[in-house]
Amino acid sequence: MLLTWIAEIADEPLVLDPADRRSEWEANTWWLSAEGEDRRSLSASEVAGAFERVAEAVRLRVLGRGFAGPVTFYVWHDEQAGQLRCSTASAPAGELPFGGTYVPVTDLAAVVEDFLSDEGRGVVAWADLEEGEASAEPTEPAFDPFPVWVRDVGVASTRPGPCGIGPDPLN
Numbered sequence: 001m002l003l004t005w006i007a008e009i010a011d012e013p014l015v016l017d018p019a020d021r022r023s024e025w026e027a028n029t030w031w032l033s034a035e036g037e038d039r040r041s042l043s044a045s046e047v048a049g050a051f052e053r054v055a056e057a058v059r060l061r062v063l064g065r066g067f068a069g070p071v072t073f074y075v076w077h078d079e080q081a082g083q084l085r086c087s088t089a090s091a092p093a094g095e096l097p098f099g100g101t102y103v104p105v106t107d108l109a110a111v112v113e114d115f116l117s118d119e120g121r122g123v124v125a126w127a128d129l130e131e132g133e134a135s136a137e138p139t140e141p142a143f144d145p146f147p148v149w150v151r152d153v154g155v156a157s158t159r160p161g162p163c164g165i166g167p168d169p170l171n
Contacts (some may be wrong), residue, residue, distance in 0.1 A: 001038055002047065007031055009054050010054045014027070016071060024087075024090060025087065025089075026085045032083055032086070034073075042116060044109040046167070047084075052074050059151075067090070071088060072150050072151065072152055073088045073153045074086065074087060074150045075111055075148070076149070077146075093152065107147075
């Protein structure tokens, strides 16, 4: 089912509006999960290939619209939710709408493999919780930067990316 859901993203509505990032996020962001059987039967290369095809379809749609600004298609593993997520933003790879720190990467298979091997699927064991100290001042939790596969799908990109499919993500 996961490959089918990924393929369907290519035909979903696409909003490109740099003045309204919230509308872009709401329309363009997809949450994908897979049951144990699906996770065990799929390879990272199969899932990565499905996302590569979606990125190329999005690139062609952006090209057809003549949208002149930067556009990035991106995929990440949300470990807290145990999901693969993807989105498209009218922003360059270094300015994606995340609240935390992320690292743009070119290895989609590594991101997918992390998801496929995530047996906990968003569950934190009691043993992994740490005792915190009370503080009068609220603090933001510290998270390590997480990898986000990025693909430049804007009209301005011309260099082919990995495997010759789509533009170079770090172009």
